[in-house]
Amino acid sequence: xxxxxxxxxxxxxxxxxxxxxxxxxxxxxxxxxxxxxxxxxxxxxxxxxxxxxxxxxxxxxxxxxxxxxxxxxxxxxxxxxxxxxxxxxxxxxxxxxxxxxxxxxxxxxxxxxxxxxxxxxxxxxxxxxxxxxxxxxxxxxxxx
Numbered sequence: 001x002x003x004x005x006x007x008x009x010x011x012x013x014x015x016x017x018x019x020x021x022x023x024x025x026x027x028x029x030x031x032x033x034x035x036x037x038x039x040x041x042x043x044x045x046x047x048x049x050x051x052x053x054x055x056x057x058x059x060x061x062x063x064x065x066x067x068x069x070x071x072x073x074x075x076x077x078x079x080x081x082x083x084x085x086x087x088x089x090x091x092x093x094x095x096x097x098x099x100x101x102x103x104x105x106x107x108x109x110x111x112x113x114x115x116x117x118x119x120x121x122x123x124x125x126x127x128x129x130x131x132x133x134x135x136x137x138x139x140x141x142x143x144x
Contacts, residue, residue: 058093
């Protein structure tokens with residue numbers, strides 16, 4: 001009796017190899033918003049012209065401030081507003097600080113700004129201690 005190593009002939013079944021590519025990490029999205037006594041300004045999602053998510057750098061952050069945030073502020077009756085941000089590199093680039101100083105003057109709380117940013121202060125960083133936790137709880141409420 002002859003034996004065959006050809007699985008197709010021996011079993012009448014053709015083996016199909018299928019490769020499924022899965023990303024190593026889930027897609028991430030960078031979102032920005034502002035919190036003030038009158039409510040929330042935003043969210044603003046950092047995307048390129050094709051709608052793909054991008055990381056934030058100084059140029060993209062300044063474009064968001066110029067093209068989104070400042071026009072939104074102009075839609076509200078905001079006077080003598082203080083602007084506070086953390087010490088992320090895109091926030092503290094010299095060109096970014098200059099733009100924010102031109103807009104807010106001495107009412108800027110930031111690293112390298114007129115008023116230094118106070119890290120880990122739950123009273124002064126409500127976005128870190130309230131808003132992002134609340135948003136994440138809504139986003140992840142129904143896990144797929």
